[in-house]
Amino acid sequence: MKVTVKSNDAKPTATPVLVVLAHEGGALALPAGVELAATAAADFSGRFRQFRWCDPVKGVAERVLLVGLGAREDAGSENLRRATALAVKGAESLGLKRATIHVSSEVAEAAGGAEAAGESVAEAAVMAAYRFDAHKSKPKKVALTAVELQGPGAPFKRGATRGQALGEANCFTRDLQNHPGNVVTPTRLAAEAKKLATGAGQVTCKVLEESDMKKMKMGALLGVSAGSREPAKLIHLVYKPKTKKRGSKKIAIVGKGLTFDAGGISLKPGAKMDEMRYDMSGGAAVLGLFHALRAVGCEHEVHGVVPASENLPDGLATKPGDIHTAMDGTTIEVLNTDAEGRLILADALCYTTAKIKPETIIDVATLTGAVIMALGHELTGMFPTTDDLRQRLTEAGDAVAEKVWPLPLLDCHKDQMKGASADLRNINSPGQGNGSTSGAAFLSNFVGDTEWCHLDIAGTAWGTLDRDYVGGAMGTGVGVRLLMEFLRRR
Template identity: 40%
Template sequence: MRAPLPTPLVTVEVADTLRRGVPAVLVAFPGDPARVGPGAQDVVDPADVSGKAGATSRQGRSWVVGVGDGTAGDWRRAGASLVRALHADAERSGATTFDVRLPGDVAAQAVSAFTLGAAVGGYRFKVTAEEPPPRVKSLRLVTDVPGMADVVREANVLAAATSLGRDLANTPSNVKDPAWLAAAAVKAARGVPGLRVEVRDERWLAREGFGGVLAVGGGSVRPPRFIELTWPGTGDDQPHLVLVGKGITFDTGGISIKPADGMHLMRTDMSGGAAVIAAVVGIARQGLPVRVTGLVPAAENHVSGSAYRPGDVITHYGGTTTEVTNTDAEGRLVLADALAYAVRNLAPDCLVDVATLTGAMKVSLGLRTGGLFATDDDLAARVAASGARVGESWWRMPLPEDLAEDVRSDIADVRQCPPGPGGITAALFLKEFTGTVPWAHLDIAGPARADKVYDEVVPGATGFAARTLIALATTYTRPNTIG
């Protein structure tokens, strides 16, 4: 397979001087005429400059990019649009490095957003025998505002996490099975001081009683894995954040088989697990003073004589039993094992799971907003605020008590697919395995994939949620506080 991992990203750096002979990029704000920042004298045709966020134009050897009203979203869109335009120009023998002249009063939030957009906006994943085309390699942000090097460094960590999440999810499933995903997690963590990865196989899962993971993975000749990443933090008395990500490396739906249309997209059904792996690596790279454990139950949901069936009763880690009613609702079964394992063994202060769980959330919230369920108001507020800081949108959904009783089963402790609103009842099922730990469930079935370009997103896996998890860890102190 010729798709080098990790995918190379545009390098974004900070400097206080322009380089001789290197083409410049100027920023513009809307107006009549548009207002151009430092270097305005190099604009050849002012009529070709709108200042609208993401609008780009070539001006001789220089380029101009609009940053709109100057919000973080506008700057992120500008960085992404600029890099896409420069990539296209590089393919026509254009330059591959540029100096971006920033305004003297540029804010840290704007620089962070622009860096993120520029780094991942031109992301490209393609399995091909052809040599990759020329691409822009680096941008140098020219500013004398102090502290921007640290801002850019942190934004590059967010970009790398987004890209890693995309890489893992985009990899075709003839390559990516549970063992491959586990090996990729080990490789991603290699060289990050203090970060540990432990991979458990199907024998360990059977011995420990992970009935959900074993049932879902039982129809495939490629057995399941349980991936545990551990970042110990930087001290002894630190809160413990546990992240759990769904790692279904391909989902046929099992015996409750999916329609053929769209099944090819199920290579991205482990986007939640990818987000967790990418986030823990990013947290460790920054050396954040919080203890973090990432759990990824990984399995392939296939059809065969050994596949689990509707009507089966499975026993999860810890002993809770589940009546299976739909083998295509497999994600909640593997998450249940991992959540129970976390509660029983890891003593978390806070528990967050991430999954492409229900099509119902795509109907409810569309394709750009993640569903947020939580048992703790402060945790919900912290997740939403963390997403807003890094350009990921969340909408809190309810956990109504009147629907909770529907999770009970006549022949087991709980049933897998209670009647009612699908996204909510799935969350209520997972809640059964979280004990009294403050818990949030992030359903990313909509925003985990894209079919067109917008902002810093390109078609394919988006890497959604990885940045939110890093931002959550960055601000995390203790439960019931918002950093």
């Protein structure tokens, strides 16, 4: 979708629909020259998500759509995103080719200021227009191809530029999630990563092949991929700012890239196994993050590491009881081959700590179904090692409506992961519970003293509530906007 931005002071241009966002009980702030019949305002209260189509009596708009933001004190950035998304979908439903969205100074102020409002409106406009029909033989033609955003001055335009980039990165991530496993393989994921580095001087990419992993003794990752004919890949993306500022950090984001997970020998039930194409959502989020960094950048040196593999029950597949050795020499007894994500992440975290040596590591993974039992689909489980990291990620998640929630990780949980026949076991004993925590406890063995946080996105990656601009049955692209906001605030 083409997005253009104009100041509210600019001369109005003709449009098939003018969208006006308004608070509940507040006065309608119409652009100059636009007038509505008195009955239009009388029928519109501004309650959250209220729609009112109007025929203007004066002005350059063919029709006007009023969308309610709710009470002013509640009408922050999330309400603004959702109202914008409703407007975009409304214009599409009428088959309109263009739409203009007007954001008054009052609306922008309630959403955190002109720049924040511009970001929210632009990302919502892009994300609401998302559709996945890449594999339809006759996809439905998109009507709405252009949106003009009107807001208060240069700060609004600055925010809208960033918001558009974030929205596009989210949609890129959702595409990776939604493609079937026979399309997005480890090889395809690596190819997409390489494309992100093409023509982007600040982004570079290298891909380690299985032969490289064998030399580096990544037995955990290779053990998972042994049952698949698709070769594993270890993707390493790097973003470097043009100028290194005082206080900038080296931060690594590690994303689980299981492009399809059948469970291996510990085979999953057939019902909903098709959803296991989403098991690479953490890796997709890392690629989406670099898609955004290409466009808007940040002050920090950012490394993205994605171990990519399939987990299938070939004759060479890991068997329950097998023992593998990770890159750092740690031996792991594999008691359940369906707890494979932590195995490929183990080697990726070893690689990150040994080769990159960042100040902070965040891993993002669809690691456990247990996190859905604990938190549902609307909250990402968070296991930070420092209070500072917990606070920063919480604030970033609240700002972009990708909320995170801290879960406990104690020494007793780490003790549960000690193995009988090896240093570690990949699952804890039946009856101990705390499935999400046990996964984090396992991973904690591979980060040393580095500040670290594990984000379990098994619930939030798909199947979330429909929030107008994101959510529903398919991938959500979760993590991209959260991590970009974290990097900005850091």
